Amino acid sequence: LFLKIHSKFRFRESSAYKEKQVPPSVTTATVTDLEPFQLYEISVLAINAIGRGIATMPKEVQTDEFAPTTPPQRVQARALNRNSILVRWDPPEKPNGQITLEVKSDELITTLHDLEIEQTYYISVQAKNSKGLSPASKLVTVITKHGIPGQPMSLVAKPLDSRRIHLSWEKPIHSYNIIGYSVWFNNSVGAARQLTLTNPVNKHIIDGLEPNTIYSFRVAAQSSRGLGAYCEDVYAKTYPNVPSGSPKISSFETISSRSIMIQWSTPIIDIQDGDLINYKIKWHPIPDSDSAVNTTADSSDNNELYDDSIENNKDHEWNELVRDATLGNSVVLNDLKPFTSYKIFVAAGSKGGFGPLSQPLYIKTPEDG
Numbered sequence: 001l002f003l004k005i006h007s008k009f010r011f012r013e014s015s016a017y018k019e020k021q022v023p024p025s026v027t028t029a030t031v032t033d034l035e036p037f038q039l040y041e042i043s044v045l046a047i048n049a050i051g052r053g054i055a056t057m058p059k060e061v062q063t064d065e066f067a068p069t070t071p072p073q074r075v076q077a078r079a080l081n082r083n084s085i086l087v088r089w090d091p092p093e094k095p096n097g098q099i100t101l102e103v104k105s106d107e108l109i110t111t112l113h114d115l116e117i118e119q120t121y122y123i124s125v126q127a128k129n130s131k132g133l134s135p136a137s138k139l140v141t142v143i144t145k146h147g148i149p150g151q152p153m154s155l156v157a158k159p160l161d162s163r164r165i166h167l168s169w170e171k172p173i174h175s176y177n178i179i180g181y182s183v184w185f186n187n188s189v190g191a192a193r194q195l196t197l198t199n200p201v202n203k204h205i206i207d208g209l210e211p212n213t214i215y216s217f218r219v220a221a222q223s224s225r226g227l228g229a230y231c232e233d234v235y236a237k238t239y240p241n242v243p244s245g246s247p248k249i250s251s252f253e254t255i256s257s258r259s260i261m262i263q264w265s266t267p268i269i270d271i272q273d274g275d276l277i278n279y280k281i282k283w284h285p286i287p288d289s290d291s292a293v294n295t296t297a298d299s300s301d302n303n304e305l306y307d308d309s310i311e312n313n314k315d316h317e318w319n320e321l322v323r324d325a326t327l328g329n330s331v332v333l334n335d336l337k338p339f340t341s342y343k344i345f346v347a348a349g350s351k352g353g354f355g356p357l358s359q360p361l362y363i364k365t366p367e368d369g
Contacts, residue, residue, distance in 0.1 A: 069135075083117055117144060141230070147226070164207045167204050249263070283319050344361040
């Protein structure tokens with residue numbers, strides 16, 4: 001005989017009972033790993049060798065409060081006039097209790113009065129319940145000047161390729177007077193640049209950037225009264241260039257009439273190319289008259305890019321294989337046709353894509369038998 005204690009959230013439809021097993025001789029137990037300030041249903045049932053008994057009627061129990069573990073979200077502020085600031089926020093993700101004190105728990109907006117004129121203020125918000133304070137929210141910056149917009153929110157920077165990064169943001173509260181935005185960006189080695197957007201858009205693509213480089217971005221809203229405070233910096237890294245060099249097919253070995261192994265050398269790459277992550281091997285059968293059978297060519301004069309006319313040539317049915325660069329610089333090509341000539345290329349790839357194709361290897365498989 002032993003007992004099982006069931007516990008579950010009272011008002012969560014998706015909540016399933018959790019069970020805790022205790023010896024039959026005890027009449028008390030502690031249920032742990034619960035969430036603060038939540039209502040639970042508790043029931044007890046007995047189990048023996050024959051089966052489970054009937055559970056008791058559920059007992060509702062609420063856990064105690066705990067200091068908020070997350071800060072208020074989406075804090076925004078803007079100047080109401082020369083000496084007042086309106087502040088608005090969303091509640092913490094995990095309040096862990098009833099929020100109390102300075103501003104009532106059901107209010108998510110307040111006004112700060114009697115501030116100095118045309119000064120920059122830095123504001124954060126904390127939630128408080130009977131057990132203590134939450135962490136502080138991120139700082140927001142606001143200038144006490146009438147008609148100056150608040151900070152843009154939720155700035156996101158996403159790289160598109162080696163030269164472009166896409167920016168998007170949310171407009172400040174009360175954005176009716178915004179006529180444009182100022183975008184400031186910088187990297188660790190270059191001078192800062194500022195871009196003025198003359199329309200109240202909330203996204204923009206920054207181009208002309210350096211490959212494989214980390215940039216910081218910030219955005220401020222512009223009204224006819226002046227420029228608001230810049231939002232907090234966000235960072236993004238452009239993709240590396242495609243590799244500037246091509247591999248060189250250095251040798252091959254005929255394994256059978258249907259398989260060959262090829263080897264190649266790693267290309268010399270520029271620092272902006274990024275790390276090599278894979279290789280792409282491409283091959284197709286060709287007429288004997290088109291091949292210089294069992295020969296390789298120097299790749300130094302190769303100007304054919306991976307995605308150029310070679311790949312797009314519809315006269316051939318291309319086969320291809322992508323191989324992780326960590327697996328080495330050789331590969332076995334299988335399922336070839338006996339006594340058939342093939343043209344084979346290799347291209348090196350980075351996160352930015354594949355670079356130029358190698359000079360081709362021409363090879364002819366032996367006959368069966």
